[in-house]
Amino acid sequence: MNYNSVQTTTAVFLLVLISWISWFTYNAIYNAYLHPLARFPGPRTAAVTRYWKAFVECIQNRSFCHVLEELHKEHGDVLHFAQPQAYHDIYNNKNRWDKEWHLYHSFNEDRSSFGFITYKEAKERKDVLNKSFSPKAIEQIEGIITDKIDALSAAFTRCAATGAPVDLFFAYRCLTMDIITFLCFGTSINAIDEPGFRAPITEAMEASLPVFIGFKHSDLYKNMILGCPAEISKVISPATRGLVELQQLLQRQIKELTNDPKKLEKLPHEMTIYHRLLDNEAYANKTVPLPGSLYEEAQAMMFAGTDTVANTLMLGSFHLLRQRERYDRLKRELEGTWSDLKNPPDLKKLESLKYLNAVIKESLRLSSGVVSGLLRVVPSDGATICGVPVPGETVVSCGSTFVHYNANIFPEPQAFCPERWLEEPELDTWLVAFSKGPRMCLGINLAWAELRLGFAGFFRRFEMRLTDDSPDTLTFREAFLPWFDGPHVRAFVKPVE
Numbered sequence: 001m002n003y004n005s006v007q008t009t010t011a012v013f014l015l016v017l018i019s020w021i022s023w024f025t026y027n028a029i030y031n032a033y034l035h036p037l038a039r040f041p042g043p044r045t046a047a048v049t050r051y052w053k054a055f056v057e058c059i060q061n062r063s064f065c066h067v068l069e070e071l072h073k074e075h076g077d078v079l080h081f082a083q084p085q086a087y088h089d090i091y092n093n094k095n096r097w098d099k100e101w102h103l104y105h106s107f108n109e110d111r112s113s114f115g116f117i118t119y120k121e122a123k124e125r126k127d128v129l130n131k132s133f134s135p136k137a138i139e140q141i142e143g144i145i146t147d148k149i150d151a152l153s154a155a156f157t158r159c160a161a162t163g164a165p166v167d168l169f170f171a172y173r174c175l176t177m178d179i180i181t182f183l184c185f186g187t188s189i190n191a192i193d194e195p196g197f198r199a200p201i202t203e204a205m206e207a208s209l210p211v212f213i214g215f216k217h218s219d220l221y222k223n224m225i226l227g228c229p230a231e232i233s234k235v236i237s238p239a240t241r242g243l244v245e246l247q248q249l250l251q252r253q254i255k256e257l258t259n260d261p262k263k264l265e266k267l268p269h270e271m272t273i274y275h276r277l278l279d280n281e282a283y284a285n286k287t288v289p290l291p292g293s294l295y296e297e298a299q300a301m302m303f304a305g306t307d308t309v310a311n312t313l314m315l316g317s318f319h320l321l322r323q324r325e326r327y328d329r330l331k332r333e334l335e336g337t338w339s340d341l342k343n344p345p346d347l348k349k350l351e352s353l354k355y356l357n358a359v360i361k362e363s364l365r366l367s368s369g370v371v372s373g374l375l376r377v378v379p380s381d382g383a384t385i386c387g388v389p390v391p392g393e394t395v396v397s398c399g400s401t402f403v404h405y406n407a408n409i410f411p412e413p414q415a416f417c418p419e420r421w422l423e424e425p426e427l428d429t430w431l432v433a434f435s436k437g438p439r440m441c442l443g444i445n446l447a448w449a450e451l452r453l454g455f456a457g458f459f460r461r462f463e464m465r466l467t468d469d470s471p472d473t474l475t476f477r478e479a480f481l482p483w484f485d486g487p488h489v490r491a492f493v494k495p496v497e
């Protein structure tokens with residue numbers, strides 16, 4: 001390189017640097033003082049750059065929903081909204097607000113019912129899938145759920161015979177994984193049969209939860225991990241090996257089915273998501289989505305339908321086992337309906353059990369489903385949330401924990417108290433674990449069926465006692481879903497005579 005070209009390169013570099021600094025400074029001043037949102041209270045750094053959130057989550061390693069609690073105390077209730085009414089103002093059937101791109105793009109499921117940003121795209125996909133998740137459809141697959149619950153009960157009985165405690169955290173994850181994979185994909189993973197319920201796939205999902213926190217803030221990081229070939233990924237990240245293997249299996253399955261749709265007939269039942277997704281007639285434009293989109297849908301189902309239900313079962317069991325009176329009350333109600341152990345009641349019957357349903361609601365409240373704020377973009381003509389006018393294009397949310405742990409609605413919010421749902425039926429309005437509005441959970445009927453059959457099955461068939469090394473409280477780190485990274489809930493189980 002001669003002297004002149006070095007000079008030119010240095011000049012270009014300096015010019016780019018100065019332009020970038022000027023651009024950054026202009027934006028920082030504009031965002032902090034001149035932007036329509038500048039009048040809203042909050043940390044100035046948060047107004048200047050969205051990397052402030054990345055700093056809090058990735059460098060300080062803090063749970064954002066817990067940081068928000070502190071910020072609300074200092075700055076008041078907006079722009080993440082802490083007042084429960086905001087939940088209904090944001091997530092309701094009239095609003096067709098987009099999901100926020102950075103958050104939802106981080107899951108790598110952009111072309112799925114969960115990942116579509118716009119209401120229109122999501123509605124088209126959900127219209128196709130709704131038929132598989134309607135109350136009638138769930139009634140038809142009750143047998144699939146009970147088979148898996150029976151399999152886990154058999155595994156509990158085997159543990160009891162050896163005197164080994166059951167790791168309820170892993171056991172329930174294996175159950176929900178087996179249900180979702182068999183139901184949605186017609187694939188038997190048999191996670192339940194893995195020794196100690198340490199199925200590679202559920203352990204891998206656990207390991208991958210915190211990784212998504214980083215993905216949200218850096219596309220580059222996400223593409224580096226997810227973009228590399230599966231075989232290399234398995235070597236450089238052994239913890240997520242099971243997940244990559246399941247992804248490969250689903251990809252192979254989708255390829256086979258799209259190449260030869262007749263193979264659908266070979267699946268063990270007709271309720272897989274592919275039966276709907278590969279049916280031209282199910283679409284307004286009579287066109288089946290691309291294989292990549294089918295794969296993303298499958299992955300969304302797997303993540304949406306496993307930890308959520310398992311956390312609810314785990315959290316409910318944890319509290320019931322620590323509160324003997326409530327444990328006994330549930331048992332008494334179950335024995336009243338289910339006297340002969342060999343003759344279990346069906347879902348319809350379980351729907352009428354008041355205490356069982358109250359236990360489930362309380363478990364949903366405390367586990368809260370998704371604990372991150374479900375970010376939405378206010379449409380261009382603006383909106384009013386909790387009486388506050390909010391300009392168009394603003395990103396807003398109200399996390400479910402701000403509703404579920406609100407002491408005015410749920411006195412002593414940290415206490416597990418199923419009775420509150422029996423005493424005040426109007427509390428149902430404030431159960432938002434499945435969210436509300438057009439982007440609410442697609443799997444709500446399936447989840448309720450798993451929870452009713454699961455709580456009833458395990459608490460009727462077994463006497464359970466927590467091990468001494470089980471935690472005293474359950475704390476989580478926000479990773480979209482709650483990430484329970486402390487000691488696991490474990491219990492000794494004994495089959496009822």
Ligand code: HEM
Pocket residue numbers: 113114115122126180300301302304305306308309312368369370374432433434435438439440441442443444446447
């Ligand atoms: C206790 C169990 C469950 C809870 C608490 C729960 C909670 C939620 C929540 C809060 C959302 C909204 C997410 C958002 O707005 O970004 C959601 C969406 C979704 N859930 Fe669930 N879920 C559960 C079980 C399931 C199951 C079993 C499935 C079945 C596969 C499922 C499938 C989905 C799908 C596909 C969406 C995306 C809907 C959309 O964006 O329009 N969920 N769920």
